[in-house]
Amino acid sequence: MDNLGDIRLFVEAASLGGLSAAGRKLGLTPAAASAxxxxxxxTLRTRLFERTTRQLRLTDEGRLYLEHCRVALQALDDAHAALQTGRNIVRGKVRISATSDFGRNLLIEWLxxxxxxxxxxxxxxILSDGLSNMLQEDVDLAIRFGVLPDSSLVARRLASNRRMLCASPEYVARHGMPKEPRDLENFRCIVHGTVPGAINEWRFTRGGEVQTYTVPSDTARETNDGAVAREWALRGYGVIVKSIWDIAADLHAGRLTILIPEWRCPDAPMHALYHRNRYLTPRLRTLLDFLVRRFAQAADELQPLLNLP
Incomplete structure (x- = not known):
């Protein structure tokens, strides 16, 4: 705690890219900031910055220290705010990470x-189909499909997630409809995947029956961006497996059609992921509760559309 002011100066210098700017923000002269x-x-016996005449550049040790300093200072600021304004006051900034398609089509309206x-x-x-390091990017909450095996994160279930095989009505009019998964060999497919590769194995079940179709990589359209994959489907380039949350508006508007609905793809429930060891601020707790309610409302709206039990 004796170094708290110095730590704040370090974090500001890293954020602003200069020691003089950080000093001015904190009311310090350049000489005082440098000292x-x-x-x-x-004190740390570690060089945090490589200094040049024009800028400061974090060392590897500085980047590591910065991650933890930001978390610690945020926790202190949140605790101070909670004591000063009361726990029922919801204010401040929250940083949310979501997949590109869901973020653009639903979450932006909900926010x-x-x-x-x-x-x-x-x-x-922050929209990204991969889950980067939440600590490094200072993300408070990530919304993702499925459960990730990261013990440092808490996963709160938001909603179930039916994944559907679909295509545009124009594509169906030109090429017909598959009767079962094995018929997909006669259709163009769109594959959405992230590093290290595209997810091209599609598994379907109907009762106790299972069929798996492996999309040939030489004929498929592939992308690591869910929004691009959906746009290709809307433009009639082929069939695709998409989350119901990504295509709900398209189904309502008739821009996409569900194919072989009696065959189910594996579900991947929606979860909110947040730091296990970080103080759960009133604003984040309130946002989580809001999202749970909003997902429940949206699920009710989807029920007649899908005619699901």
Whole structure:
């Protein structure tokens, strides 16, 4: 705690890219800021920045230290805010990571609703189909399909997630409809996958019957972006397996059609992921509760559309 001011200076310098700018923000002269940073490095016995005449560049040790400093300072700031304003005051910034398609088609509208209810909460939305290091990117909450084997994260279930085989009505009009999964060898397929490769093995079940179709990589359209994959399907380039949450609006509008609905793809429930060891702020707790309610409402709206039990 004796070094708390020096740590804040270090974090600001890393964020602003310069020690003088960080010093001005914290009310320090350039000489005082330089002395305090030198003192912190001496205490740690580690060089945090490589210094040039034009900029500061974090060392590897500096990047590692920065990750933990940001978490620690955020926890202190949140605790201070909770004591000063009361735990029922919902304010501050929340950083959310979501998949590209879901983020653009549903979540962006839901966040507008949340902001209308809680105008003192500001939102940062990061769209990515992969799950990068939440600590490094300072993400408070990630919304993803399935459960990830990361013990440092808490997974809160938001909703079930039916995955559907679908295509545009125009594509169906030109090429017909498959009667069962093995018929897909006669259709063009669109594959969405992330590093290290595309997910081209599609598994279907009907009662106790199982069929697996492996999409040939030489004929498939492949992308690591879910929004691009969906757009290709809308443009009639082939059939695709998509989450019901990604295509709900398209099904309502008739832009996509469900194929062989009696054959089910494996479900991958939606989860909210957040840090196990980080203070659960009032704004994050409120957002989580809002998302649970919003998913439940949306699931009810989808029920007649899919005619699912």
């Amino acid at each position: 305090r940073l030198a003192k912190l490095e001496e 507008d609703e949340f902001s209308a209810q809680y105008p003192e909460v500001s939102v940062a939305l």
